[in-house]
Amino acid sequence: xxxxxxxxxxxxxxxxxxxxxxxxxxxxxxxxxxxxxxxxxxxxxxxxxxxxxxxxxxxxxxxxxxxxxxxxxxxxxxxxxxxxxxxxxxxxxxxxxxxxxxxxxxxxxxxxxxxxxxxxxxxxxxxxxxxxxxxxxxxxxxxxxxxxxxxxxxxxxxxxxxxxxxxxxxxxxxxxxxxxxxxxxxxxxxxxxxxxxxxxxxxxxxxxxxxxxxxxxxxxxxxxxxxxxxxxxxxxxxxxxxxxxxxxxxxxxxxxxxxxxxxxxxxxxxxxxxxxxxxxxxxxxxxxxxxxxxxxxxxxxxxxxxxxxxxxxxxxxxxxxxxxxxxxxxxxxxxxxxxxxxxxxxxxxxxxx
Amino acid sequence: xxxxxxxxxxxxxxxxxxxxxxxxxxxxxxxxxxxxxxxxxxxxxxxxxxxxxxxxxxxxxxxxxxxxxxxxxxxxxxxxxxxxxxxxxxxxxxxxxxxxxxxxxxxxxxxxxxxxxxxxxxxxxxxxxxxxxxxxxxxxxxxxxxxxxxxxxxxxxxxxxxxxxxxxxxxxxxxxxxxxxxxxxxxxxxxxxxxxxxxxxxxxxxxxxxxxxxxxxxxxxxxxxxxxxxxxxxxxxxxxxxxxxxxxxxxxxxxxxxxxxxxxxxxxxxxxxxxxxxxxxxxxxxxxxxx
Numbered sequence: 001x002x003x004x005x006x007x008x009x010x011x012x013x014x015x016x017x018x019x020x021x022x023x024x025x026x027x028x029x030x031x032x033x034x035x036x037x038x039x040x041x042x043x044x045x046x047x048x049x050x051x052x053x054x055x056x057x058x059x060x061x062x063x064x065x066x067x068x069x070x071x072x073x074x075x076x077x078x079x080x081x082x083x084x085x086x087x088x089x090x091x092x093x094x095x096x097x098x099x100x101x102x103x104x105x106x107x108x109x110x111x112x113x114x115x116x117x118x119x120x121x122x123x124x125x126x127x128x129x130x131x132x133x134x135x136x137x138x139x140x141x142x143x144x145x146x147x148x149x150x151x152x153x154x155x156x157x158x159x160x161x162x163x164x165x166x167x168x169x170x171x172x173x174x175x176x177x178x179x180x181x182x183x184x185x186x187x188x189x190x191x192x193x194x195x196x197x198x199x200x201x202x203x204x205x206x207x208x209x210x211x212x213x214x215x216x217x218x219x220x221x222x223x224x225x226x227x228x229x230x231x232x233x234x235x236x237x238x239x240x241x242x243x244x245x246x247x248x249x250x251x252x253x254x255x256x257x258x259x260x261x262x263x264x265x266x267x268x269x270x271x272x273x274x275x276x277x278x279x280x281x282x283x284x285x286x287x288x289x290x291x292x293x294x295x296x297x298x299x300x301x302x303x304x305x306x307x308x309x310x311x312x313x314x315x316x317x318x319x320x321x322x323x324x325x326x327x328x329x330x331x332x333x334x335x336x337x338x339x340x341x342x343x344x345x346x347x348x349x350x351x352x353x
Numbered sequence: 354x355x356x357x358x359x360x361x362x363x364x365x366x367x368x369x370x371x372x373x374x375x376x377x378x379x380x381x382x383x384x385x386x387x388x389x390x391x392x393x394x395x396x397x398x399x400x401x402x403x404x405x406x407x408x409x410x411x412x413x414x415x416x417x418x419x420x421x422x423x424x425x426x427x428x429x430x431x432x433x434x435x436x437x438x439x440x441x442x443x444x445x446x447x448x449x450x451x452x453x454x455x456x457x458x459x460x461x462x463x464x465x466x467x468x469x470x471x472x473x474x475x476x477x478x479x480x481x482x483x484x485x486x487x488x489x490x491x492x493x494x495x496x497x498x499x500x501x502x503x504x505x506x507x508x509x510x511x512x513x514x515x516x517x518x519x520x521x522x523x524x525x526x527x528x529x530x531x532x533x534x535x536x537x538x539x540x541x542x543x544x545x546x547x548x549x550x551x552x553x554x555x556x557x558x559x560x561x562x563x564x565x566x567x568x569x570x571x572x573x574x575x576x577x578x579x580x581x582x583x584x585x586x587x588x589x590x591x592x593x594x595x596x597x598x599x600x601x602x603x604x605x606x607x608x609x610x611x612x613x614x615x616x617x618x619x620x621x622x623x624x625x626x627x628x629x630x631x632x633x634x635x636x637x638x639x640x641x642x643x644x
Contacts, residue, residue, distance in 0.1 A: 105632045109388050113583035117624050120576050121617035128614045251448045287466045295459025301452030309441040
């Protein structure tokens with residue numbers, strides 16, 4: 001039943017997004033593709049952070065893996081698009097497996113440290129092996145033109161938006177079902193009480209690694225989509241800033257909820273563009289106009305998280321109140337994440353001299 | 354052999370900078386269980402202030418002192434911004450510090466522009482020799498290492514021998530117990546952030562002559578300082594210094610013998626190896642698990 005409901009919602013959304021993409025101009029279509037690919041990446045991250053209770057400031061590195069996989073496959077083997085996207089997700093999942101195994105023993109800030117350094121180190125390989133990865137210039141992504149049956153005048157940006165939105169909807173359906181499955185429940189158990197979960201017979205290490213694999217696969221798919229929408233893959237697209245933006249989007253939107261992933265993606269794509277528009281239309285000097293969006297984005301982050309501690313989705317739920325079935329409300333971040341904080345506090349009291 | 358000596362001494366100088374950033378992170382972590390991602394941006398901002406003072410007065414030390422004072426103030430201000438997020442889910446405070454990082458970098462770009470600026474050194478940068486052997490370091494590198502060491506010792510003395518230090522340790526141990534005993538916990542936390550801001554500002558002024566100054570100039574230094582703190586164990590100030598030195602020397606060997614583009618990968622490798630052996634860092638307390 002749940003599967004049917006999720007599928008139905010996805011089909012309705014697909015129709016709405018399709019109509020929207022026709023109504024919007026080329027730049028808005030581009031933004032739509034951007035939002036959709038961030039939904040894929042943040043959806044995967046919110047599963048990792050919100051459901052399994054691990055942190056990653058390195059998912060931009062998995063996006064890089066996916067993007068370079070896609071670029072290389074399109075360039076050398078000219079695979080069909082769907083196969084390229086699947087392969088990108090699969091290769092990134094392998095990278096996620098490696099990181100997950102290394103990270104399974106690490107907690108909190110130590111895991112944050114490893115993933116942060118991963119986000120710095122992995123893209124630097126592209127400049128080390130210039131012959132394969134094209135160095136700082138990166139690789140061009142040979143994206144296929146829209147299929148012939150759509151007509152010869154079909155805009156490329158709309159086609160890119162369709163690809164990204166389709167991928168996002170499929171990812172959301174899969175993640176929503178995964179979250180409701182036995183695996184999703186086991187992740188919540190591990191997140192809320194590791195020892196109790198282990199006593200109940202759950203394989204804690206395997207579950208934590210699996211969460212990393214899922215989130216890396218999503219990031220890899222998102223990276224491939226990023227390469228396709230920007231038709232370029234270069235180390236400059238996969239900086240630490242990207243990884244931090246993903247985590248920020250997941251937390252701002254509301255951890256552990258897929259609707260939150262959508263909110264977060266809308267914020268990190270639309271807020272900077274919107275502020276730039278306002279700044280340039282007021283004729284501010286170029287140094288100020290170029291940096292106001294950055295400063296304003298920082299202010300938005302601080303304001304949103306201080307005003308809505310459970311993220312935007314948490315605020316929406318409180319607003320809707322009783323309209324939301326009680327069973328769902330339990331997922332909301334605050335209670336569970338607070339409990340996750342508890343071991344850290346214990347640790348501090350015993351650890352400090 | 355001479356190369357080895359040069360790389361080692363140069364690595365110590367860089368390592369002390371990572372150690373300073375690591376120390377500032379440890380100070381805040383111990384007090385508030387928050388990782389301050391804005392630490393690098395705060396140091397960048399105070400270094401801009403130092404540069405303006407130096408250009409106005411022509412006196413390096415005037416800029417140096419003002420930067421440290423600005424670090425104190427900025428640290429205290431940032432603590433006040435982060436405080437409402439304390440007691441909320443732990444990632445909320447992380448997001449606030451990330452917001453501060455982005456805000457400070459944006460402000461720096463708005464006020465000072467994005468161009469690269471050079472920053473003066475305190476002492477000569479001509480290489481030192483003993484007999485006929487070049488050491489690969491200059492008086493300025495000695496100053497860098499000495500200044501961080503002095504700051505670390507001063508902090509240790511503050512915590513060990515003063516009443517304020519005792520109160521801060523009590524707060525870090527258990528804020529509830531400390532406030533029952535009459536410690537003004539809020540003030541201690543603000544003071545901890547202020548001291549961290551000061552140490553960060555010191556690192557900024559010391560490292561910037563070798564990196565240039567621009568709104569993102571401290572990003573990579575911050576990542577290395579964070580790595581140093583994690584290698585050492587986030588609860589341990591000694592660990593931050595040791596971690597910084599290990600990282601500085603190792604990465605200087607890598608960049609000298611193998612090429613600078615491999616530095617990030619070896620940084621990752623060092624971090625992973627250390628945490629595989631000790632998941633809470635070299636000097637961190639063994640993780641206790643709630644059952």
